[in-house]
Amino acid sequence: MSAIDGLPPLAQVVREHGLAPTKALGQNFLFDLNLTAKIARAAGDLTGCDVLEIGPGPGGLTRALLAGGARRVVAIERDSRCLPALAGIAAHYPGRLQVIEGDALTLNAQTLFETPPKIIANLPYNIGTELLVGWLTTADWPPWWQSLTLMFQREVAERIVAGPGSKAYGRLSVLANWRARSEIMFDIPPQAFVPPPKVTSAVIRIEPQAAPDGVSLKALERVTAAAFGQRRKMLRRSLAPLGGEALLERAGIDPMKRAEDIDIEGFLSLARLPVAS
Numbered sequence: 001m002s003a004i005d006g007l008p009p010l011a012q013v014v015r016e017h018g019l020a021p022t023k024a025l026g027q028n029f030l031f032d033l034n035l036t037a038k039i040a041r042a043a044g045d046l047t048g049c050d051v052l053e054i055g056p057g058p059g060g061l062t063r064a065l066l067a068g069g070a071r072r073v074v075a076i077e078r079d080s081r082c083l084p085a086l087a088g089i090a091a092h093y094p095g096r097l098q099v100i101e102g103d104a105l106t107l108n109a110q111t112l113f114e115t116p117p118k119i120i121a122n123l124p125y126n127i128g129t130e131l132l133v134g135w136l137t138t139a140d141w142p143p144w145w146q147s148l149t150l151m152f153q154r155e156v157a158e159r160i161v162a163g164p165g166s167k168a169y170g171r172l173s174v175l176a177n178w179r180a181r182s183e184i185m186f187d188i189p190p191q192a193f194v195p196p197p198k199v200t201s202a203v204i205r206i207e208p209q210a211a212p213d214g215v216s217l218k219a220l221e222r223v224t225a226a227a228f229g230q231r232r233k234m235l236r237r238s239l240a241p242l243g244g245e246a247l248l249e250r251a252g253i254d255p256m257k258r259a260e261d262i263d264i265e266g267f268l269s270l271a272r273l274p275v276a277s
Contacts, residue, residue, distance in 0.1 A: 005063055005066070005067050005092065006092065007063060007088070007089065007092055009031075009033075010029075010031045010033060010058055010059075010060045010063075011031050013058050013059070013085050013088070014029065014031075014058050014085075014194075017058070017081065017082075017084055017085050018081070019057070019058050019081055019082060019085065021057075021194060021195060022079065025055075025078060025079055025124060025126075026055075026124030026125040026126035026127065026128075027055075027057060027079070027124065028122075028125070028193040028194070028195060028196075028197050029057050029058060029060070029193065029194045030060050030061070030122055030188075030192060030193055031060065031192075031193075031194060032060075032192055033060060033063065033064065035188060035192055036060040036061045036063065036064040037064045037067070037068070038186070039061060039064065039120065039122070039149065039151065039203055040061065040064040040065050040067075040068040040120065041068065042149050042185045042186070042203055042205060043118050043120045043147065043149035043205070044118075044147070045069070046065060046068045046069045046070040046118070047069040047071075048069075048071050049069075049070055049071055049117070049118050049146070050070070050071060050072045050073075050074070050113055050115060050116075050117040050118070051065050051070045051072070051073045051074070051117055051118050051119070051120050052073075052074050052076070052109055052112070052113070052117045052118070052119045052120070052121075052145070053065065053073055053074070053075040053076070053119075053120055053121050054075075054076050054104045054119075054121040054123055054124075054131065055076070055077065055078070055104070055121060055122065055123060055124045056075040056076075056077050056082065056086060056099075057077070057079070057082055057122075058082055058085045058086075059075075059082075059085055059086050059088075059089045061120070061121070061122055062075055062086065062089055062097065063089055065120060066089070066093045066096055066097060070096070071096065072096055072097075072098070073096065073097050073098070074098045074100065074109070074112050074113070074117070075097065075098070075099050075100070076100050076102055076104045076107060076109065077099060077100070077101060077102075078101070078102065078103050078104070080101055083099060083101060086099045087099070098112075100112075104127065104131060105127055105130060105131065105134075110144040113144070116142075116143070116144055116145055116146040117145055117146060118145070118146050118147050118148075118149065119135065119145050119147070119148045119149070119150070120148075120149045120150070121149075121150055121151070122150075122151040123150055123151060123152065125152075125153060125197070128150070128152050128156065129152075129156060129172070132148070132150065132152075132160070132172075132176075133172070133175065135148060136175045136176055136180070136206075137175065137217060137221070139217065141179060141208065141211045142208050143208055145208075147205065147206065147207045147208070148204075148205065148206040148207075149185075149203065149204070149205045149206075150203070150204055150206075151188065151201050151202070151203050151204075152201065152202060152204065153197070153199050153200075153201060153202075154187060154199060154200040154201060154202045155168075155199065157184050157201075157202035157203075157204050158184075158202075159172050159173060160172055160173065160176045160182050160204055160206075161173070161176070161177075161182045161183065161184055161204065163263070164260060164261060164262060164263045164264075165260065165261065166260070167260070169260050170228050170231070170259075170260070171224040171225060171227075171228040173264075174220070174224050174264055174267050175220075175221075175224070176206060177264055178211075178212065178215070178220060178264050178267070178268060179208065179209055179210070179211040179212065180206050180207060180208045180209055181206070181207050181209055182204055182205070182206045183204065183205050183206075184202050184203070184204050185202075185203045185204060185205055186202070186203055187200050187201065187202050187203075188200070188201040188202070188203065189201075212268050214272045215268050215271045215272055216271065219271040219272075219275070220267060220268070220271040222242070222271075222275070223239070223242065223267055223270045223271050223275070224259075224267055226238055226239055226241060226242055227239060227259035227262070227267070228259045231258060231259045231260060232258070233258070234255065234256050234257065234258055235248055235253065235254075235255055235256075235257055235258065235259065235262070236248060236255035236256065238258075238259065239270075242275040243273075243275050247270065247273060247275060248270075250273055251266065251269040251270045251273060252269065253266050253269070253270070
C-alpha cells in the first residue's frame, strides 16, 4: 500500500508521531496495509462513494479507503494525538479527507452527508456495539447510511449474525437482521494488531433491506427486550408484562418456548400485536 499511495509505512508514521495505542480509548492499531485494503474491498466498489470512518487512529484504513476510490472520507477521531498523522493523509489526497475531532457517540454524523455514506470502520472495542445499535435503530428506513462494514471482536460478530437455536442469538441478532442482512466476511487474528488483543476479530457487512410491513421499531424493541432480558425463562413468563400466554397464542407461538427458540418472523408477529401497557 505504501508503494501505491506514496505515503510512509504505518509503523513509521506511528513512531514519528509517538502514537502508542491507548487502552482507555480501545485502540488496537492495524499496521498491515494489505489487511486494511481487504477491509476496504469488503465494502464493495467505493468509486464515487462517501465514507464515514470512526476511530481512524494513524490512518491505515483511511489510506485504503482513499486509495480504493472513495470520493470523500469523513473520519471522526477522539484522540487528538492522531490528528497530525491524519493531516498528512489529507494533504496527500486534497479535498477528499475531512477529519473531525470528536466523540462518535455524541456527534450527529448524519448531518455531515448529503447522500447516504458507507460506514466502514475498525471500531474501538469499547464503543462498537453501542454505535452499531444506534445505526440499526434509526427511525427512518431506509437508513441514512448505505451499508456498514465494521470490525468487531469475533464473539460480537457472531451475536450479530446468529440465528435461532444458537447461544449467540439474542436481541442484537434480531435488531441487526429484521430489516437488514448481516454477514461475517472474514476473521483477523490477534497478531495483526498492535497491541495484539486477546481475541480474534471479524469483519462484518450489513446491508439494509425493505422493512417488514406493520412492524414498528419501538414495538420490536419492547418485545425483544422483555424476551431476552429473561432468556432462561419460558416466554409465557418473560412476556407476562406484555400479555403473556394470550399474546403468544395470538401470534401462534408456543408459550413454553424460550426467546432463543423464536425466529425473527416470530418476533415480528409479536411486535405486530397490541400488547399490555
